[in-house]
Amino acid sequence: MFDNLDALLLARIQFAFTVSFHFFFPAFSIGLASYLAVLEGLWLKTGKSVYLDLFKYWLKIFAIAFAMGVVSGIVMSYQFGTNWSVFSDKAGPVIGPLMAYEVLTAFFLEAGFLGVMLFGMNKVGKKLHFAATLMVALGTFVSAFWILSVNSWMQTPTGYEIGANGQFLPGPSWWDIVFNPSFPYRLVHTVMAAYLTTAFVVGAVGAWHLLKDRANPHARKMFSMAMWMAAIVTPAQIFAGDMHGLNTLEHQPAKVMAMEGHYQSHPEGAPLILFGIPDSEAKTVRYAIEIPKLSSLILKHDLNAPLAGLDTIPDDQEPPVGTVFWSFRVMIGIGFAMLGIGLWSLWGRVRGRLYDMPWLHRAAVLMGPSGFAAVLAGWITTEVGRQPYVIYGVLRTADAASPLDAPAVAASLLAFVLVYFTVFGIGVWYILKLMGKAPHAGEYGVKRGDVGPIRTAGITPGPTQNPGGDETLPTHAPDEKEPV
Amino acid sequence: MDLTVVWAFIIAFAVFAYVVMDGFDLGIGILFPTFNAGRERDRAMNSIAPVWDGNETWLVLGGGGLFAAFPLAYAVILPATYPLIIAMLLGLVFRGVAFEYRWRDPGHQKFWDMAFTGGSFVAALAQGMTLGALLQGIDVVDRAYAGSWWDWLTPYTLLTGLGTVAGYALLGSTWLIWKLDGDEQAHARKLAVRAAVATIALMGAVSLYNITLNAEYAEHWLSAPEIYWVAPVPVVTAIIAISMLRAITRERNSKPFWLAIALFFLGMSGLGVTIWPYVVPPGLTIWDAAAPERSQIFMLVGVAITMPLIIAYTVWAYWVFRGKVADEGYH
Numbered sequence: 001m002f003d004n005l006d007a008l009l010l011a012r013i014q015f016a017f018t019v020s021f022h023f024f025f026p027a028f029s030i031g032l033a034s035y036l037a038v039l040e041g042l043w044l045k046t047g048k049s050v051y052l053d054l055f056k057y058w059l060k061i062f063a064i065a066f067a068m069g070v071v072s073g074i075v076m077s078y079q080f081g082t083n084w085s086v087f088s089d090k091a092g093p094v095i096g097p098l099m100a101y102e103v104l105t106a107f108f109l110e111a112g113f114l115g116v117m118l119f120g121m122n123k124v125g126k127k128l129h130f131a132a133t134l135m136v137a138l139g140t141f142v143s144a145f146w147i148l149s150v151n152s153w154m155q156t157p158t159g160y161e162i163g164a165n166g167q168f169l170p171g172p173s174w175w176d177i178v179f180n181p182s183f184p185y186r187l188v189h190t191v192m193a194a195y196l197t198t199a200f201v202v203g204a205v206g207a208w209h210l211l212k213d214r215a216n217p218h219a220r221k222m223f224s225m226a227m228w229m230a231a232i233v234t235p236a237q238i239f240a241g242d243m244h245g246l247n248t249l250e251h252q253p254a255k256v257m258a259m260e261g262h263y264q265s266h267p268e269g270a271p272l273i274l275f276g277i278p279d280s281e282a283k284t285v286r287y288a289i290e291i292p293k294l295s296s297l298i299l300k301h302d303l304n305a306p307l308a309g310l311d312t313i314p315d316d317q318e319p320p321v322g323t324v325f326w327s328f329r330v331m332i333g334i335g336f337a338m339l340g341i342g343l344w345s346l347w348g349r350v351r352g353r354l355y356d357m358p359w360l361h362r363a364a365v366l367m368g369p370s371g372f373a374a375v376l377a378g379w380i381t382t383e384v385g386r387q388p389y390v391i392y393g394v395l396r397t398a399d400a401a402s403p404l405d406a407p408a409v410a411a412s413l414l415a416f417v418l419v420y421f422t423v424f425g426i427g428v429w430y431i432l433k434l435m436g437k438a439p440h441a442g443e444y445g446v447k448r449g450d451v452g453p454i455r456t457a458g459i460t461p462g463p464t465q466n467p468g469g470d471e472t473l474p475t476h477a478p479d480e481k482e483p484v
Numbered sequence: 485m486d487l488t489v490v491w492a493f494i495i496a497f498a499v500f501a502y503v504v505m506d507g508f509d510l511g512i513g514i515l516f517p518t519f520n521a522g523r524e525r526d527r528a529m530n531s532i533a534p535v536w537d538g539n540e541t542w543l544v545l546g547g548g549g550l551f552a553a554f555p556l557a558y559a560v561i562l563p564a565t566y567p568l569i570i571a572m573l574l575g576l577v578f579r580g581v582a583f584e585y586r587w588r589d590p591g592h593q594k595f596w597d598m599a600f601t602g603g604s605f606v607a608a609l610a611q612g613m614t615l616g617a618l619l620q621g622i623d624v625v626d627r628a629y630a631g632s633w634w635d636w637l638t639p640y641t642l643l644t645g646l647g648t649v650a651g652y653a654l655l656g657s658t659w660l661i662w663k664l665d666g667d668e669q670a671h672a673r674k675l676a677v678r679a680a681v682a683t684i685a686l687m688g689a690v691s692l693y694n695i696t697l698n699a700e701y702a703e704h705w706l707s708a709p710e711i712y713w714v715a716p717v718p719v720v721t722a723i724i725a726i727s728m729l730r731a732i733t734r735e736r737n738s739k740p741f742w743l744a745i746a747l748f749f750l751g752m753s754g755l756g757v758t759i760w761p762y763v764v765p766p767g768l769t770i771w772d773a774a775a776p777e778r779s780q781i782f783m784l785v786g787v788a789i790t791m792p793l794i795i796a797y798t799v800w801a802y803w804v805f806r807g808k809v810a811d812e813g814y815h
Binding site: 063064067068070071072073074075077078080081082085086088089091092093094096097099100101102103104105107108109110111112113114115116118119120123124135163165167169170172174402403404405408411412415416419420423426427430433434 | 533534535537538540541543544545547548549551552553555556558559560561562563566567569570573574576577578579580581583584585588589627628629630633775776778779782783786787790791794797798801804805
């Protein structure tokens with residue numbers, strides 16, 4: 001089956017597959033952890049039970065998503081060594097410490113407080129429990145900070161020296177390494193992407209239940225919160241993405257040329273190619289629909305500014321244009337669709353009819369997975385766009401792989417594909433099942449059968465025995481006795 | 485002070501913390517089928533549900549720390565043991581999701597219980613065999629693994645793999661003695677006796693095998709003056725083993741568990757004595773593979789600040805969920 005593929009290509013496919021699959025979970029859990037912290041904070045502040053119910057509703061979903069993120073993340077921390085050992089040896093002294101900081105400041109924080117967040121409310125009280133929730137949310141953000149610093153350093157390496165043994169060595173300033181030129185942009189863009197991904201999932205679940213019962217107060221609350229995010233964060237994200245693009249133009253011009261489909265240089269203003277079919281053999285975009293000079297206006301803020309094309313880049317240093325061109329357009333298209341939803345919801349809100357617009361609700365349901373698609377397309381753009389380098393301009397991907405034979409990599413790739421699609425497919429199905437149930441008063445927390453994970457804090461019939469419980473609330477609906 | 489030695493001890497500490505803490509999680513997974521479906525299994529799993537995630541993080545610190553502090557060792561060991569690492573990772577996938585999935589889908593709980601056990605067993609076996617593959621030596625040429633596909637599969641690595649499975653089962657069963665009571669505790673005690681006997685036997689076998697692996701290993705243990713320093717290790721190990729067996733058979737709470745940890749500590753110390761000063765025997769010493777001083781210092785600052793905090797909130801999380809796993813609120 002893999003006879004025609006070499007070990008390098010298989011290793012690249014394997015990394016692309018495992019990292020893409022993995023990133024779905026943090027893209028969701030970074031935003032969801034913050035959302036849970038907001039819900040719990042609002043509950044403590046206002047005392048309104050709707051927030052506690054929503055907290056418990058999403059906590060169950062978070063538990064599954066987080067578990068999938070953890071197990072697929074451990075795979076990533078070993079993939080560098082198993083499949084990219086030359087890269088690991090060479091870059092380890094620079095990026096290894098950043099990843100060690102991620103473990104020390106983020107992974108332990110998330111994992112250490114997760115148990116209390118899931119099962120500990122009755123053990124530690126409301127305030128300490130809220131602190132645990134905040135720590136988990138903080139951990140997801142700190143994790144993004146470090147791993148995006150690593151990725152950004154690989155895109156725009158600074159602050160390093162090359163040692164006698166060929167290793168990348170840290171220079172005198174770690175600040176130059178951590179805060180490399182593309183890092184602030186990538187961090188902001190990625191974290192907002194995670195927030196939007198979560199917001200559109202929450203919005204879709206709210207909309208789904210509004211379509212079934214537009215009076216459901218829980219569905220209303222979550223839909224409204226999600227639509228505020230769509231309306232406010234989407235424009236900010238488009239702005240941040242534009243800034244990120246300008247930063248890329250400065251540091252990785254070939255990537256932007258591929259995104260724009262500019263095979264040729266345009267000395268007197270470059271057109272914006274909306275659509276077309278890139279043909280790298282003929283070095284042209286066929287059937288292009290373009291707006292003259294607009295690309296120069298966007299990238300240089302001047303209609304007639306000259307823009308260099310891929311004709312200025314040696315062929316063996318060009319990224320694959322087709323993939324980058326298309327994935328970029330998918331991301332942009334989704335971004336503007338999100339903006340459309342946000343504006344639509346604002347219009348509905350102004351008219352006081354936010355909960356009485358079935359077409360908006362249907363559109364929001366449809367847009368539920370849009371954040372995942374946009375995030376994936378964005379990462380494909382930036383990762384394929386920096387090829388053929390793994391450390392931009394310095395170390396080629398082809399020179400970074402482990403000395404493994406193709407059949408070994410093929411076998412592991414096949415195993416990952418089978419296991420991930422089965423195990424994570426089932427996990428996503430469990431999440432969808434939970435989302436399919438309408439949120440209601442007296443919502444359960446994370447269930448653990450008839451015995452609690454701990455003394456006195458199990459899921460047992462009785463108001464004080466609910467892990468996320470609040471004594472003042474009815475925690476036991478008659479139809480909720482069986483574990484979900 | 486030599487920072488490379490400091491880092492060797494930090495990595496060793498992370499590996500030890502992982503082996504002990506996820507060891508009892510994986511051990512419970514390995515022993516899971518011997519518990520009856522329903523209340524027994526629920527209690528066994530709930531005894532670790534709030535802490536397994538934190539426990540597993542030490543594996544990321546071990547791997548990530550090796551990458552950061554000894555990048556060349558990381559770049560050699562992982563390709564050399566490729567199938568074992570992949571098997572371990574996939575085993576941990578099944579084990580990890582089973583914690584959530586078995587509660588979400590009562591109709592398939594038996595299946596996820598099997599995934600929990602299978603994943604735990606494969607991960608434990610692969611970890612032990614990786615240790616064996618490292619101890620028996622890895623061919624390195626030009627900063628890269630130079631051996632063949634199946635070097636990691638030998639009678640010796642199978643022995644270290646099984647030793648690890650038995651050792652984890654011992655940790656898991658002694659943890660359950662502590663966290664359970666009644667019939668379930670009696671059952672855990674029975675399991676612990678068997679696991680202890682198997683662990684001690686396999687530890688002895690691996691220790692003797694180590695001495696025959698290469699002359700340098702033997703020298704660390706059998707020649708003067710080293711022998712005066714290291715001779716107490718087997719003696720103390722024997723004393724601990726005997727008192728642990730006594731503790732298991734009597735009515736105690738946490739004592740068997742702590743003695744099992746002490747046994748692991750001595751076993752790993754013994755391995756440290758054996759392998760020193762190599763990180764990848766027979767060719768790479770810790771100094772050959774070490775990251776430059778700037779990397780070591782930068783990370784040491786991070787460890788100095790965060791490790792006390794990590795230990796503090798980890799202890800707090802265990803404290804929150806202290807005591808027997810009980811269903812006393814259930815009437």
